[in-house]
Amino acid sequence: MDQQSTVKKASVALHTERVISEISPLIFGGFAEHMGRCIYEGIYDPASPLADSRGFRPDVMSALKDINYRIMRYPGGNFVSGYRWQDGIGPKENRPRRRALAWRSIETNQFGPDEFMEFAKELGTEPMWAVNLGTGTIQEAADLVEYMNLPTGTHFSDLRAANGHKDPYGVKYWCLGNEMDGPWQIGQMDAATYAEKAVQAAKLMRWVDPSILTIACGSSATSMPSYPDWDRTVLDRSYDQIDYFSMHHYAANPYPSATNMGLEKDTDSYLASNVHFAEHADTLGAAIRVSKVKNRSKKDVFLCWDEWNVWYRARGGDGDWSEAPHILEEEYNLEDALVVATWLNTFLKKADVVKIACIAQIVNVIAPIMTKSDGMFRQTIFYPLALFSNHAAGMSLDALVKAPLQNTKRYGPVQVLDVSASFDPQTGKGASFLVNRSQTEALSVTVSWEDRAPQSLTQAWQMSGGDPQAGNSFEQPDRVTAQDLALPPLDGNSVTLTLPPLSFTTLLSQHAPA
Structure with missing residues (x-):
């Protein structure tokens, strides 16, 4: 079985006016x-x-x-x-x-x-x-x-x-x-x-x-x-x-x-x-x-x-x-x-x-x-x-997340994808923060903006690795860091990106200011 066939799918729906509170x-x-x-x-x-x-x-x-x-x-x-x-x-x-x-x-x-x-x-x-x-x-x-x-x-x-x-x-x-x-x-x-x-x-x-x-x-x-x-x-x-x-x-x-x-x-x-x-x-x-x-x-x-x-x-x-x-x-x-x-x-x-x-x-x-x-x-x-x-600035958005569940001994079934997002109406800057907590499976995640599409995606970073115990030291100070991520193409009001197992991804977007 190749890697592509094992990738599971998830989705995140954002609306810049579906707000939890100011951050x-x-x-x-x-x-x-x-x-x-x-x-x-x-x-x-x-x-x-x-x-x-x-x-x-x-x-x-x-x-x-x-x-x-x-x-x-x-x-x-x-x-x-x-x-x-x-x-x-x-x-x-x-x-x-x-x-x-x-x-x-x-x-x-x-x-x-x-x-x-x-x-x-x-x-x-x-x-x-x-x-x-x-x-x-x-x-x-x-x-x-x-x-x-x-x-x-x-x-x-x-x-x-x-x-x-x-x-x-x-x-x-x-x-x-x-x-x-x-x-x-x-x-x-x-x-x-x-x-x-x-x-x-x-x-x-x-x-x-x-x-x-x-x-x-x-x-x-x-x-x-x-x-x-x-x-x-x-x-x-x-x-x-x-x-x-x-x-x-x-x-x-x-x-x-x-x-x-x-x-x-x-x-x-x-x-x-x-x-x-x-x-x-x-x-x-x-x-x-x-x-x-x-x-x-x-x-x-x-x-x-x-x-x-x-x-x-x-x-x-x-x-x-x-x-x-x-x-x-x-x-x-x-x-x-x-x-x-x-x-x-x-x-x-x-x-x-x-x-x-x-x-x-x-x-x-x-x-x-x-x-x-x-x-x-x-x-x-x-x-x-x-x-x-x-x-993360401006307003915290109420992200609607659909993702596979993962069973845990302590908390029962938990979504494998954890997400928060922000939007600053003064500057039009948005940020999405995504964690794939699966130890073994990648996620193909589609992020959609329901009310207005970004004018562009501006930057992305990702932390990931196959060993959850890997860390940094004086001898290896950059073993685990946030790396620049190539921006995926924007398809209308959505973008799809692959999140490796054990990963944290930050995606920035630019929207027209309110």
């Missing part, structure tokens, strides 16, 4: 935590021969800019629940060294609030600050808002000016703690206790700066015994004091099996993980709607998926009381990149409720970029991140 650019965000080598030896590495006078690596900065992050969460994560922000300001020689209990490492505080703000400015990204609601007080959270956002004339704003930054930073987005339901968290609380502290912190922080937007903690994982009751309690009690509600999840293969309590490697189910992602967003979206009604509120609260990624190999988080320990340095492969692509598809398909998302993290620690003192490389997950962030 928030903030779904293309990152997360930088004082953890392992994310900050030190990652984005800040003054000892590197490649570093500039500020300690930033131009090569790393260039790669981060290629992803086009729109928002950046900082400084944690578990780290923030024991963080004293004033340790990281002022002359570096006076900053204290501390034990960072979350990751059993030494925090030198050589990179702190002002350095992060300089990094965010250089990167061109919106900063999103997390405040310490573990060991920290609501007053300390309000003081940080004063330091960051107020004009000079008060103690902490004058302190910022004395540290060389006269003008306010104007930080808009503020996370009210991190994963406060987790027993691993410094200062763990039950839902009612956390909700009360979050409400009082948000109230005081807003009295300092009424323009800020706040994000409350949801459950740290869907596997938590308290999920989704924690979420309902926090939402019910804090609804009118918050603007976003946080959610976290990490995908894995192998996956813990409920039947044998061991590890079961299951690539077909893993590649269908976005079934779970969508259910997670739907559950919390429903909880938000119920809380809005219960609070008789007129405001909307949206989801902030501020920790997401593949993470399961490098699970050891013990830094053994060292500086910048080499922990959680996940090595990603092709199947991981495909899962990341389906996750980004989910963000577009849930664009009506998911308005912020931050991949955890950005350098070295479960990250798309890996560094050593004199070099770096891009991991497989770098490519879907960059393609979505740079090309």
Whole structure:
């Protein structure tokens, strides 16, 4: 049997006015935590021969800019629940060294609030600050808002000016703690206790700066015994004091099996993980709607998926009381990149409720970029991140997909083709994102635009390979990348292209602007 005879068929129907919602650019965000080598030896590495006078690596900065992050969460994560922000300001020689209990490492505080703000400015990204609601007080959270956002004339704003930054930073987005339901968290609380502290912190922080937007903690994982009751309690009690509600999840293969309590490697189910992602967003979206009604509120609260990624190999988080320990340095492969692509598809398909998302993290620690003192490389997950962030804009379209089903142990029958699409009516630019999650069969896919044909197809890229475990390394940095794809011919209002097994394809189209 030849290859052509084994190709199955699928179709995608798009209509530029069949819209899910406007795409928030903030779904293309990152997360930088004082953890392992994310900050030190990652984005800040003054000892590197490649570093500039500020300690930033131009090569790393260039790669981060290629992803086009729109928002950046900082400084944690578990780290923030024991963080004293004033340790990281002022002359570096006076900053204290501390034990960072979350990751059993030494925090030198050589990179702190002002350095992060300089990094965010250089990167061109919106900063999103997390405040310490573990060991920290609501007053300390309000003081940080004063330091960051107020004009000079008060103690902490004058302190910022004395540290060389006269003008306010104007930080808009503020996370009210991190994963406060987790027993691993410094200062763990039950839902009612956390909700009360979050409400009082948000109230005081807003009295300092009424323009800020706040994000409350949801459950740290869907596997938590308290999920989704924690979420309902926090939402019910804090609804009118918050603007976003946080959610976290990490995908894995192998996956813990409920039947044998061991590890079961299951690539077909893993590649269908976005079934779970969508259910997670739907559950919390429903909880938000119920809380809005219960609070008789007129405001909307949206989801902030501020920790997401593949993470399961490098699970050891013990830094053994060292500086910048080499922990959680996940090595990603092709199947991981495909899962990341389906996750980004989910963000577009849930664009009506998911308005912020931050991949955890950005350098070295479960990250798309890996560094050593004199070099770096891009991991497989770098490519879907960059393609979505740079090309998904405007409106998320409700794509009608017909495709063969593939049976999975975890989720039952799932379409083998996963699709999202965007259209910007201002520019006429469209983008389609297609994942063939079959390990063995190619797909012949016809994409049709029902209301108006593209004037042209402008560019296409594809990631694929026969080995789902193939990845990149310092020795082989370009083993798995997104390659330019020859544009298929446009036939009226449709185009047909072949998607190899285990592939992610991005197709750009140009339409007449509205």
